[in-house]
Amino acid sequence: MEMLTVLLVVIPLISAPITAIIANRYVAWLITLVTCLALAGLSGVVLHHVISGEVIHYELGGWKPPWGIEYVIDSLNALVAVIVAFIALITVIYGSKSAEKEIHDSQIHLFYAAFQLVILGLLGMALTGDIFNLFVFLEISSLSSYALIAMGQKRQALVASFNYLMAGTLGATFFLLGIGFLYAASGTLNMADIALRFDQFSSMTLVITALLFILIGLALKAAVFPLHSWLPEAYTQAPTMVTVFLASTSTKVAIYVLIRTLYQVFPNTYWEEMLLPGFLLLSGCLGMLYGSYKAIRQVSIKRLLAYSSVAQLGYMVVGVGLNNEAGLIAAIVHMFNHAITKAALFMAAGLVLMRLHTTNLEKLRGAGKTMPWTTGAFALAGLSLIGVPGTAGFISKWYLVQAALEKGNYVVAGTILIASIMAIMYVWKIIETLYFEGPDKLTVHKVGSGKEIVPDLPVATFCCYVMVATCFYFGLYTDIPLEAANTAVEVLFSTGGGQ
Amino acid sequence: MSDSLILRVVTKWLVPVILLFALYVQFHGDYSPGGGFQAGVIFSSAFLLYALVYGVDATTRVLPEAILRIGASLGVLLFAGVGVVSLFKGGAFLNYSVLAGTPVAGQHLGIILIELGVGITVACVMLLLFYTFARTIPPQ
Numbered sequence: 001m002e003m004l005t006v007l008l009v010v011i012p013l014i015s016a017p018i019t020a021i022i023a024n025r026y027v028a029w030l031i032t033l034v035t036c037l038a039l040a041g042l043s044g045v046v047l048h049h050v051i052s053g054e055v056i057h058y059e060l061g062g063w064k065p066p067w068g069i070e071y072v073i074d075s076l077n078a079l080v081a082v083i084v085a086f087i088a089l090i091t092v093i094y095g096s097k098s099a100e101k102e103i104h105d106s107q108i109h110l111f112y113a114a115f116q117l118v119i120l121g122l123l124g125m126a127l128t129g130d131i132f133n134l135f136v137f138l139e140i141s142s143l144s145s146y147a148l149i150a151m152g153q154k155r156q157a158l159v160a161s162f163n164y165l166m167a168g169t170l171g172a173t174f175f176l177l178g179i180g181f182l183y184a185a186s187g188t189l190n191m192a193d194i195a196l197r198f199d200q201f202s203s204m205t206l207v208i209t210a211l212l213f214i215l216i217g218l219a220l221k222a223a224v225f226p227l228h229s230w231l232p233e234a235y236t237q238a239p240t241m242v243t244v245f246l247a248s249t250s251t252k253v254a255i256y257v258l259i260r261t262l263y264q265v266f267p268n269t270y271w272e273e274m275l276l277p278g279f280l281l282l283s284g285c286l287g288m289l290y291g292s293y294k295a296i297r298q299v300s301i302k303r304l305l306a307y308s309s310v311a312q313l314g315y316m317v318v319g320v321g322l323n324n325e326a327g328l329i330a331a332i333v334h335m336f337n338h339a340i341t342k343a344a345l346f347m348a349a350g351l352v353l354m355r356l357h358t359t360n361l362e363k364l365r366g367a368g369k370t371m372p373w374t375t376g377a378f379a380l381a382g383l384s385l386i387g388v389p390g391t392a393g394f395i396s397k398w399y400l401v402q403a404a405l406e407k408g409n410y411v412v413a414g415t416i417l418i419a420s421i422m423a424i425m426y427v428w429k430i431i432e433t434l435y436f437e438g439p440d441k442l443t444v445h446k447v448g449s450g451k452e453i454v455p456d457l458p459v460a461t462f463c464c465y466v467m468v469a470t471c472f473y474f475g476l477y478t479d480i481p482l483e484a485a486n487t488a489v490e491v492l493f494s495t496g497g498g499q
Numbered sequence: 500m501s502d503s504l505i506l507r508v509v510t511k512w513l514v515p516v517i518l519l520f521a522l523y524v525q526f527h528g529d530y531s532p533g534g535g536f537q538a539g540v541i542f543s544s545a546f547l548l549y550a551l552v553y554g555v556d557a558t559t560r561v562l563p564e565a566i567l568r569i570g571a572s573l574g575v576l577l578f579a580g581v582g583v584v585s586l587f588k589g590g591a592f593l594n595y596s597v598l599a600g601t602p603v604a605g606q607h608l609g610i611i612l613i614e615l616g617v618g619i620t621v622a623c624v625m626l627l628l629f630y631t632f633a634r635t636i637p638p639q
């Protein structure tokens with residue numbers, strides 16, 4: 001079992017350079033697919049093993065922690081690994097056509113290699129128990145995602161990627177400085193070891209500085225309001241496949257690291273008396289309102305969904321900021337649910353983009369009649385984004401509102417409800433345009449020659465519907481994410497509180 | 500700069516020396532300061548010097564971009580491969596002790612191979628970066 005955990009990182013580490021050497025797009029796609037299949041299977045097995053509370057330790061290189069790097073897998077990071085691996089798998093199946101269309105032939109093997117490196121980085125961030133190792137994986141995933149975003153079709157993709165590069169580098173710098181301060185105070189980089197000996201150095205001012213630096217770094221990476229400015233453009237301009245994958249995983253992994261840092265590296269007894277929880281709540285609530293407001297005003301579906309992501313990240317931050325068990329469970333479950341919902345929505349947006357060459361709502365009037373399947377996926381996944389009962393989105397919002405009420409924080413509970421109503425507005429805006437407005441004279445735009453028309457994308461549509469079905473499945477059967485979250489939160493609160 | 504006779508001659512003399520020094524840093528890295536990263540940078544700097552004096556085109560004829568890309572990937576593969584071999588031999592990932600008969604010999608072998616992988620990748624990536632910024636030739 002221990003062996004399997006390290007394979008989650010080793011397999012993409014080997015397959016990515018092989019993909020980069022073999023300059024053939026079919027082989028590249030096939031290698032990526034096989035890699036993702038293996039990773040999804042492995043992560044499933046690992047999650048199944050640890051979901052009841054067991055913890056797997058793996059010592060890299062045979063060096064004992066705290067000196068060596070150690071991978072610690074509990075139900076929380078196994079859940080994150082499952083999200084990353086399964087979304088990667090479905091994205092690769094979904095994206096074979098779109099990547100072929102959007103990426104230049106000479107670059108496509110490099111595209112897939114970079115894609116595998118992002119998976120590697122995200123999985124590594126999830127699995128490692130060493131905070132410096134975490135930084136290394138953060139950089140691996142970030143650097144490859146800059147490259148992936150820059151491969152977008154339009155020239156604006158370069159600007160978006162450059163902005164993300166700037167924000168991401170700043171974030172990584174803050175994070176690294178924070179780690180440095182923490183190391184100066186504690187003398188160790190192993191997260192469990194830092195937590196264990198936290199009382200010995202917790203009185204040092206350096207520790208607060210470290211906490212702040214790490215938090216700001218992570219907030220930039222996770223696009224927490226008001227540090228979200230790189231996100232909308234990056235998601236809008238990136239190639240379809242990249243948007244689907246990054247939107248549903250990369251910020252979630254950053255939120256995971258935030259949770260891990262706030263509850264296991266720094267015990268929550270340390271920061272609950274500070275301004276921090278209030279600040280997290282404020283930033284989360286403002287993020288929800290601002291993201292939803294901006295989403296309502298967008299005319300491009302991709303950008304609308306991107307702003308909605310900013311809002312949804314607000315829910316997770318609020319869950320963390322509430323600092324009670326229910327809130328944290330809600331944050332973790334929402335991480336899972338939002339990943340599948342956004343994957344479904346961005347897949348639907350990608351289908352629209354591929355078939356009609358635009359995601360501009362003004363040009364999509366009445367598209368519901370000409371392409372009922374694609375727009376149907378939109379409507380169904382939109383329900384989950386709003387949080388209609390019976391969908392995945394409902395479960396986590398329900399828990400979040402409960403957690404807020406448990407704390408007696410009615411302002412937060414009210415904000416969540418207002419943001420949900422705003423979510424109805426922006427989802428309705430799409431639905432209305434697609435179904436209830438008469439079509440313009442032309443529904444297919446910018447079609448130069450016959451071969452550019454993509455009439456049907458059965459595989460991609462199927463993948464999209466798989467994700468939609470997943471949204472509904474996890475709305476009705478919540479066992480897996482909820483059990484994992486419960487187990488994780490129990491552990492987090494016992495290690496945090498019981499120092 | 501290619502018209503200066505002195506520079507051309509001195510470069511021809513210096514390049515092999517720099518390469519030799521890079522290899523020294525590479526293979527002496529397990530006993531003394533040095534290792535793959537430093538060696539890779541020094542190795543690539545020999546080609547940088549060559550490119551500065553003789554031009555990028557001449558350098559790409561010696562080391563084409565395609566080969567550099569393969570080299571960069573192979574270095575990573577070598578690194579990961581050592582880890583996988585140690586996995587198959589029953590140790591943890593990158594546990595060099597199991598690579599040879601005795602742990603000491605295994606550690607020795609492991610670190611040399613790992614550093615070689617690092618060196619190859621760093622040298623190739625350094626040159627790729629230089630080519631990308633300096634080239635007037637179209638991308639391949």
